[in-house]
Amino acid sequence: MALSNQFVRKLDDLWHTRTANIRSLVTRRRGRPREFSKESRENCIYELQKLATKILLRSGVRREFRKVILFSKMNRIGSLESREADRLLVWAKSLGKHPTIYSFWKGKKCLYVGKAANFVARLNHYIAAKSKYLSSGNTIKIFALKRPSQLGQAECLAIHLLNPIENKVKAAHQAWGKSCQICEFHDLIRDELQSLFRMK
Numbered sequence: 001m002a003l004s005n006q007f008v009r010k011l012d013d014l015w016h017t018r019t020a021n022i023r024s025l026v027t028r029r030r031g032r033p034r035e036f037s038k039e040s041r042e043n044c045i046y047e048l049q050k051l052a053t054k055i056l057l058r059s060g061v062r063r064e065f066r067k068v069i070l071f072s073k074m075n076r077i078g079s080l081e082s083r084e085a086d087r088l089l090v091w092a093k094s095l096g097k098h099p100t101i102y103s104f105w106k107g108k109k110c111l112y113v114g115k116a117a118n119f120v121a122r123l124n125h126y127i128a129a130k131s132k133y134l135s136s137g138n139t140i141k142i143f144a145l146k147r148p149s150q151l152g153q154a155e156c157l158a159i160h161l162l163n164p165i166e167n168k169v170k171a172a173h174q175a176w177g178k179s180c181q182i183c184e185f186h187d188l189i190r191d192e193l194q195s196l197f198r199m200k
């Protein structure tokens with residue numbers, strides 16, 4: 001079934017579950033009507049948000065992400081010996097000073113996405129801290145951005161797109177400039193449904 005149809009059907013389900021009690025007064029259905037609870041409402045909101053993410057990823061969010069990227073580069077992560085660490089730092093310096101979204105990968109799985117106004121300093125920090133992303137990952141991929149004000153939005157979009165194991169999606173509309181389209185949509189779905197299906 002198309003994702004948009006799944007979305008609409010889920011929304012209809014929510015309405016049907018919410019009104020089951022009223023409908024049971026005038027229809028002769030066997031058994032108790034499905035119970036509507038805060039928990040079932042929140043589960044449904046979560047499912048709708050997940051579907052919305054998939055739909056938005058297919059329709060233009062990738063383009064949004066590409067628009068703010070100046071260039072992307074990747075490098076392998078070797079051992080954390082000082083020579084290897086130096087090699088990574090030399091590479092990072094060679095990229096120039098750009099606001100950067102960075103990601104650690106193990107094979108095809110993204111481990112973590114982060115943002116840095118100064119990527120060399122951030123990488124140095126990961127090396128000094130003997131970060132698990134450097135010891136368990138085998139690739140680092142960066143996206144250089146045009147402007148620092150794009151960091152928040154780009155980080156959030158990258159998290160939606162790359163689906164890292166360790167990040168929780170957090171809305172980018174704090175102090176990081178333009179907000180993320182997907183998070184905006186998530187907020188709208190949650191706010192609308194919580195107010196439509198208000199529970200005590």
Ligand SMILES: [Zn+2]
Nearest residue numbers: 156180182183
């Ligand atoms: Zn977002």
